[in-house]
Amino acid sequence: MAGDAAGAVPRPDGFARTRTLHVRTGFMCQNDCIFCCDYGTGVHGASLDPPYVRHLLEQNVGLGCVEFTAHEPTLNPHLPLWASWARELGYPIISVVTNGRLLGRGDLLARLLAAGINRIQISLHAHTPALHDRMARRRGSFADQLAGVRAVLAARGRDPRLTLHLHTTVTAHNVSELPDIIPFILGLQPDAYGLNCVFLTALAERHADETAVRYSAIVAQLQRCLPAVKTAPIFVSELPLCQVAGKLAVDYFGLREAFHLAEARQPDAPARPAERGFDFGPQCATCALRGACDGVPPAYVARYGWEEFVPVTGAALALANGAQSADLQTLLAAPAGEWTITGTERRSGFTTVHLTSPQLPRPLTLQVRPRDDAFPAFARTATLNITLAGPYHAADEIRLARQLVAAVQGRE
Ligand code: SF4
Structure with missing residues (x-):
């Protein structure tokens, strides 16, 4: 019966619908975020070879969206050229994920826009320099990143086809500040705002004593901050769905992508979905959302156990979906x-x-x-x-x- 339910229950709206080619453009970063999944500051290897990137872009045009990502892509001098290739090949969405520190100075932003970048995703983890710089472990990073955001907003004013997405990683440092952070970020008027809950891998796992926070604590805070009916373009990611079913509207969970990564060691293979390698507990077998769930990072389970993961029943899900339909009827x-x-x-x-x-x-x-x-x-x-x-x-x-x-x- 549980198996039937898992097969029948769709992933909540938006999950795994967007397929994106992720090109790991960056190989170093000026920040040293304490939760970084790319292991923070410094130089990590070398840039991908330009002919390989060209090949990768050509092979995956059908995905429609390319995202230049990993470490800090704006530090790679090839980025404008690679963006221009994506435009020449016809990708409708050409995106860069960046800390934004270089976008508020010099002519880099103008060169990226001229090359075809039409979506810029900037991380901003707090509403004050003190908190943000503590999380990014770089003094001055908040001021630079906010200047980058403002430069992109000004550019969007001149060209409405450009979209700005802002992202905040939620850790133990800033979870209690969400009531101030969320209005601050929304006040900047991004096209979308992603709250990414820390998952304990890489640096976040190494610094788990400082970064780790229970999912239930994050959800309790979000319930205080987010209205029951979604009225702003906010998306929450990296929370197992049992933590939110019936507590937050499912359309807050809309931008999880099916990741497609560039595999540098397999130059002839098309990009393919990445494995996350997360765990499922024994109780997950009976969960109505098992087929839609990414699982839980092993370091989280080692720290907090499986107690807070209560499988979702088909009846509870029907109730949550019923409430969702009522909300939509009110809105329409x-x-x-x-x-x-x-x-x-x-x-x-x-x-x-x-x-x-x-x-x-x-x-x-x-x-x-x-x-x-x-x-x-x-x-x-x-x-x-x-x-x-x-x-x-x-x-x-x-x-x-x-x-x-x-x-x-x-x-x-
Ligand atoms: S109970 Fe397990 S399968 Fe269900 S949502 Fe939670 S972690 Fe995922």
Whole structure:
């Protein structure tokens, strides 16, 4: 029975939908973040060979999104050239994951944008220099990174096709400060904000006495900080799903990617999904979310045990999904009877919404998913992609859908 449930339960919205080519562009970093999964500051090996990167980009155009990542990619002088190759090959999304320290000075940002970078992801772990610099273990890193964020915001003002994603890693250092950190970061107006809960690997594992925090403590804090209905483009990652089911809206968990990594030792193989190597406890076999779960880092289990991992039952999940549908109905409700929602059906990655209206001769069906700029949509709100189901739509249907989008935007 448990096996049936695991097979039938879709991954929460957005999980593992986005397939991205991750090119490990960086090989050194100026920061020394205490939780770094790339082992912090200094030089680590050497840059990938340019011909290999070209080959990799050519082989994986179908993924649609390339992300230049690992260590600090902006310290690799090849980055603008490699970004220009991605643009020439037709990747719609060309992204760089960076600490942003170099983006607020000189002409690097302008060169990256000219080369085709259209999504910039910057980490900012706190709302004050003291806390951020303690986590990054570099004095001045907060000031530099905030200057980088502001430079990208200014560039986005000139070119709205550029998107800015901000990320905060949640550790024992900053978990109690989330009520101040979250509004500070949202006040910068990123297109998306990712809260990445520390997982105990690499430097985070080495410094576990300082970094480790129980998932239950993070979730308790998030429950205080995040509204029950998602009204801002916030995404939370690296929390096992049993910790959040029924406690936080599932659409907060929307941007987990199926990782595709460049394998430098296998130049002819296409990039393939990375193995995470995390553990499952004995109780996980009965969990309705087992098929959607990445497991738990072994160092976390060694420290805290399996007690807080209570398998999710199919009934609990149905209850959580029911609450989610009610939230969505509230968000999509007509302000003054212009339409009536007649039903919602949760699918893998999206919800189908049926509605009728005196303005329409027949029912209209929408597909609603957490906002994801990589997916085509009729319209995007701050938190949602809204799509009209079916190939053709009459002018009155489009007019009504626009009214509905405006209603959602007014509530977000
Ligand atoms: S109980 Fe186990 S399988 Fe279920 S969500 Fe938690 S860690 Fe994952």
